[in-house]
Amino acid sequence: MLRGIPSTMGDDYQLNVLSLLRHAAVNFPNTEVVYRRSDGDWGRSTYAEEMRRVSRIAHALTKLGIGPESTVGVLDWNSRRHFELYFAVPALGATMVQLNLRLGEADLAYVVNHSQTQYVVVDESLLPIAEKLAAGSYVKQWIVASDTPSSQVETSLENVVFLEDLMGEAPEEFDFEQVEESTAAYAGYTTGTTGKPKGVYYSNRASYLHTMAITAGLKVGYTDVIMPITPMFHVLSWGFPQMAAGAGAKVVLPGQFSAAEMGAIAKAFVDEEVTVANGAPAIFAGLLEYIRAQDETPDLSRARLISGSTEPPVSLMKGFRELTGAEVIHAYGASETTPVVSVNWQIKPELGELDEDAKWDLKRSQGLPVAGVEVKVVDPTGEELPRDGKSMGELLIRGPWIATAYHKLDDNAERFDDGWWKSGDVAVINEAGYVKLTDRLKDVIKSGGEWISSIDMENAIMDDARVLEAAVIAVPDEKWDERPVAYVVLRDGETVSADEVREGLLEKFAKWQLPDVIEFVTELPRTSVGKLDKKVLRTQHLGEDA
Amino acid sequence: MLRGIPSTMGDDYQLNVLSLLRHAAVNFPNTEVVYRRSDGDWGRSTYAEEMRRVSRIAHALTKLGIGPESTVGVLDWNSRRHFELYFAVPALGATMVQLNLRLGEADLAYVVNHSQTQYVVVDESLLPIAEKLAAGSYVKQWIVASDTPSSQVETSLENVVFLEDLMGEAPEEFDFEQVEESTAAYAGYTTGTTGKPKGVYYSNRASYLHTMAITAGLKVGYTDVIMPITPMFHVLSWGFPQMAAGAGAKVVLPGQFSAAEMGAIAKAFVDEEVTVANGAPAIFAGLLEYIRAQDETPDLSRARLISGSTEPPVSLMKGFRELTGAEVIHAYGASETTPVVSVNWQIKPELGELDEDAKWDLKRSQGLPVAGVEVKVVDPTGEELPRDGKSMGELLIRGPWIATAYHKLDDNAERFDDGWWKSGDVAVINEAGYVKLTDRLKDVIKSGGEWISSIDMENAIMDDARVLEAAVIAVPDEKWDERPVAYVVLRDGETVSADEVREGLLEKFAKWQLPDVIEFVTELPRTSVGKLDKKVLRTQHLGEDA
Structure with missing residues (x-):
């Protein structure tokens, strides 16, 4: 690292998440913080009032002995108090541990113990979870x-x-004292399908920089109204609570969330004139449904719906734009990336001449990295691949808010390399810089020195209207390393032959890439959260072979 | 400072200004960099091409021995090469010294020598300045x-x-190696009317954070077209070169600038569809004049004209909005603040009910601090004053891109206190957080324990249509500490008595605040750059008294 002449600037002014709330309280004292209580009623506060409450919470937590190096678990919905704890806990030099209330009992206990969490704040509605968790855990204070x-x-x-x-x-x-900026403000644990949850500890610095980057990337300002729908116990709700404060924007906290409550949240979305919300496509599909059912369609032309987790369907994006004027914006990230890596904010001006379909295709993709984040796609030897929209490789990510290790894990080499996080996602990057995920690394078929995207092949099989679902897995092969095997579920009453499936695939795949084995089944195995479970298919297939 | 659990994020990933250009080159390779050459012709490049040229410049500078701890002066207009040096010099761990070509010979020599600048890059059009500077300076390589x-x-x-x-x-x-982020990327010297220029050394960190803050504060993105008109040898052109790169926005560099060239620059502004430009109100007045003279008025409804240096006149703001749809946005800052402190981006939603005049008044003010910057107004004992829109005090500023000292100056206490920079500006802050400058500390009249704004009093005197100009200075007084003395220039053929002036002032000032002495003069003394020179008036007055 090069060192030159020292500056005369406030370089030791530490980047602290508290300063975002203080900015709002001082400069936007009357701007509203609207929140839903556990009884379903809505309350209204202001940033000035929230700063006062955060100060009172700080006194309360200090009295309990919480300070630097304490870990404070939070088991709560997107509530007002959760919002306050986002600032109060890090402000004391302590670390807020996100407790994902949807985790299984064993995993949740693992997270509490691995993070040595001694204090847990729990919302009254979640006491049953806390009660199960209490036995044998580190927690000394509820x-x-x-x-x-x-x-x-x-x-x-x-x-x-x-x-x-x-x-x-x-x-x-x-x-409040300044907190050294590399102190972990928050901790979150990954919920991978394999192995134990792994701890990602977010520094004040990382969270602050991420906040500035997404505020710029999403063009958020104090005329916006922000609703974090993504759980605040999950990937920091994409940094929306911090972003709202830093921008001085009104924030609407939807509280407890379940499918049954979609109506209440959708109503608040419309009534409070929300302009920026985050969530998974399924959430926004629910919102669209609610709006369609209204007598009068609201004008949402200022609204930007930041959609994560999976590619939003074009029908959803078109539906919102045509009916309400709202734009669905796909963003990409993970627990390890604080989480925003890339945002598909708008089609670049230079691509304005693309035809409509190509634009929608592009708009579904993971978009362009926000300033501050570096991405590259590499082959299995770690060599960077060209940005040609075709070369498929693992996506590596680096930057000031990207993890470089997991908490208390001795061997990080498998997922980290020289500051780069190995995402496990397979992607292509095109000439214009747009990132497009094509598969998960564990699912991609490495055959004859080339990679075949299992997802592309599944989509191609499902292009046949007679097919309801398809799953493609890789199986070991002596000559080719791996070969694809396809599992196909047909719609009721339809008949399709294996040769017809192969025939259909020829449009997009070379002959040598076609699956030798095509199994017709009545359903596909899924995990408890409804994701396709290819692990089961692989075990099944190998069992059959054995 | 509190230290807690270390994070697992890339906290040692250094914030470097080079990364902003690299971001553009990688993700916006085809986005244009348009530039005006010394011969007046326009050229076109791209971010990919600029990154290649910056790499070649880095090789060239390295060959000359430039590296960490080198200072490289730049004597250039807003040219393509100046833009490239903004990234190439800091990328080597070296410090780029802004050489303000409008400084007097002695001051410029002082800057070169005080900063021990051994290398100077000079545009061919500015060789005469360099030639004068050469004798007796540190410079060993031109x-x-x-x-x-x-x-x-x-x-x-x-x-x-x-x-x-x-x-x-x-x-x-x-x-390129990473540069330790507190290394000074740039150095600029203040051009105060008193004393020697003072050095402000901007770290990579400060410049990077400032870039992110203004990108968010001005809502700049890759659909924008950015034209830095403020000289790049002056307060870093408000960080516009770095902002353009970080946002991946097309940039238009207007090159050499003088009143005679306003036409060429205005034409490019319109032709290249610039959406964000910076400059002083006089520059924008020239632009408005150009546009008025066109047969067809362009639609500039996407344009935001970031106006610094002094409050923009309401007529200018209204003129642009009514004729073209463009918004004039007042921003406030100084050399010591990298420079943006506050931006008057839009009237806050909660103030939407104000009447038109009140809105324009508010819109002229210095606006709201951008996230990351703290401001307060203090009385002479350093006590913070209420944010009531009335309490007048010195404006103090603190944050990660605010200076905490001057370069190689032993006694910084006069202008810095506990991380706060004492701006020397007198201001009020209102309940909504808007900063309004009322005077310079050295010009305010401290009378009977109260402060009287010399500027407010001048404006009140000039409310009389018969008055052309007015200047109010403070003179020592045994009983009251200081008393105001007014100098008034009447329009040709008008007669006004001292009592009439006092009478007119009674609307806005208490009787005890009125000037005892009112002098009618035919003109007011001005500095070489046309600013009112109150120092001369004070000397004159005291001389008369003596």
Whole structure:
């Protein structure tokens, strides 16, 4: 690293997430923070009031002994208190551990213990989860966050205090010290299908830089209204709580979320005139359905729906644009990347001449890296591949908010290399810089020195209207290394032969790439969260072979 | 400072300005960099091409011995090569020293010597300045940047090389190392009216963070077209070169600038469909005049004209909006602040009910601090004053891109305090957070324990249509500490009495605040750059008294 003449600037002014909320409280004191309570009612606060509450929470947590090096788990929905803890915990030099309430019991216990979490804030509605978790865990102090008076809350937990009681008469100012910026503000654990959850510890610096990058990348300002729908216990809700504060934008916190509550959230989305929301395509599909059912279609032409997790269907993107004027914007990231890596904000001006279909295809892709993040696609030897829209390789990612290791894991070499995180995603990058995921590394078929995207092949098989679903897996092959095997589910009453499937694939694949084995089945195995479980198919297939 | 659990993120990934250009070259390779040459012709390049040229420049500079701790002066307009040097010099761990070609000879020599600048890149059109500077300076190597072949350039300078010759066959790739982020990327010198210029050394970190903050604050993206009109040898042209690259936006570099060239620049502004430009109000007044003179008025509804240096007149702001749809946006900053502190981007939604006049008044003000910068107004004892729109005090500024000292100056206490820079500007901040400058600290009249804004009083005097100009200065007074004295220039043929002036002031000022002495003069003293020179008035007045 080169060192030159030192600057005269405030280089030791530490980047702290608290400063984002303070910015909002000082410069946007009257801007609203709207929140949904556990009883379903909505409340309204302001940034000035939130800063006062964060100060009172800081007093409360300090009284419990929480400070630098403490880990504070949070088991909560997208609530007002969760929002406040996003700032109050890191402000004390402590680390907020995201407890994903959808994790299995064993995994959740693993996360609490691996992170040595001694304090857990739990929303009253989630006490049953906490009660199961209590046995044998590190937790020495449970802090219940509730709108219900503490005397009316029943729990079998021991060592319980109530956050609102502790805050009681606490002063509305707290003398916050600067926190060294590489101190972990948050910790999140990956939920991979293989192995134990792995800990990603997000520094104040990383979170702050990420906030600035997405605020710029999504063009968010104080005329926006922001609704984080992605759970705040999951990949930091894409940094939306911090972004809202940093931008001085009104924020709408939807609270508890389940399919049954889609109506309430959709109504708030429209009534509060939300302009920026995040979520998975399924969430936005629900929102679109709600809007379609209204007598009067709202004008959402200022709205940008930041869609993550999987590629949004074109029908969803078109549906929103045509009906409401809202744009669905695909963004890509992961737990290891704080999480935003790339955003498909708008078609680049130079690509304005593409035809409509090509534009929609492009718009579905993972888009362009935000400034600050480097990406490259590499072959199995680690050599960078050309940006030609064709060369398929593993996507590697590097930057100031990209993980370079997992917490307390001795051997990180498998997933990290020289500052680059190996995403496990297979992608192509085109000449214009757009990233397009084509597969997961573990699913791609490495055959005869070439890679075949299992997802591309599945989509090609499903182009036949008689096919309901398809899954393509790689199986070992002595001559070719790997060969594809296809599992096909036909629609009721349809008949298709293996040769017809192969015939159909010839449009997009070379003859040598076609699957030798095509199995017709009645359903495909899925994981508990509904994802295709190719591991089961592979085990099945190898078992059959054995 | 609190230290907690270390993160697992890439916290040692250094924030380097080079990464902004690299981002553009990799993700926006075909986006244009349009530039005006010294002969007045326009050329077109791309970010990919600029990255290759920056690599070649890096080879050339390395060959000359430039590396970490080198200072490289640049004497150039807003040219293509200046743009390239913004990235190439810091990328080597060296510091680019802005040489303000409008400084007096002695001051320029002082800057070169104080910064121990051994290398100077000079545009061929500015050789006469360099030649004057050469005698007795530290400079050991002159590097001429020219479009003219070197054999045709004549100069009396010794130790001259030509940049394009050095770049010659240099490889188009350079193995850049990361630079420690607190290394000074740039140095600029203040041009105060009193004392020697003072050095502000901008770190890579400060410049990078500033870039992200203004990109977010101005909502700039890759569909924008950016024209830095503010000189690139002056307050880093507000960070526009770095912002353009980081956003992947097309950039239009207007080259040499003088009143005579306004037409060429205005034409390019319209033809290249510029959406974001910076400059002083006088520049934008010239642009408006050009547009008014066109047969067909262009639609500039996407354009945002970022206006610095002084408050833009309402007539200018209205003129642009009504004629073209363009918005004039006032921004505030200084050499010590990299420079953007606040931006008056849009009226806050909560103030939407203000009447038109109040909105224009607000829109002229310095606006809201960008996220990352803290401001406060303090009384002479350093106590923070309320944000009530009335309490007048010195504006103090703090943040990761705000200076905390001057370069090689032993006693910084006069202008810096605990990380805060004392701006010397007198301001009020209102309840909504808007900063409004009311005076310079040295001009404000401190009378009877209260402050009277000299500027407010001047404006109030000029409210009388018979008055052409007015200047109000503070003079020492035994009883009141200071008292205001007004100098008034009447329009031709008008007569106004001192009592009439006082009468008019009563609308806005208390009786005890009114000037005892009102002098009618035929003109006011001005500095070489046309600013009102109150120092001369004060000397004059005291001389008269003495």
